[in-house]
Amino acid sequence: MATVRYIVEDVETAAAFYLKHFGFTLKQQFGPAMAILTRDDLTLWLAGPMASASRPMPDGRKPEPGGWNRFVLEIQGELPALVSTLREHGVHFRNDIIEGPGGRQILCEDPSGNAIELFEPKSS
Incomplete structure (x- = not known):
């Protein structure tokens, strides 16, 4: 099982997003500081501004959301249809669907x- 920690601006809003759009389950919540969500073999820790993971580093840098590191959700079925539905619900995408040797992918936020990569593998 893999665990990923994301720094988020608002734990409640982030948790609702993952529960609604990607089928995560809320395992535990620590008020506005942190929530633990699960989906298959992935555990996602959402750390808000009050969480220890959000404290500044010794050199003064502060952990913040965003960047390009991400986890990948493998999509079974039609990726374009899912993207269309997510766009209708106001989900922001960084790019359009691209195709590579292993399948199709797109990044949403x-x-x-x-970032969250939605990946549809090529059919064998």
């Missing part, structure tokens, strides 16, 4: 700007 959670409410704090963290």
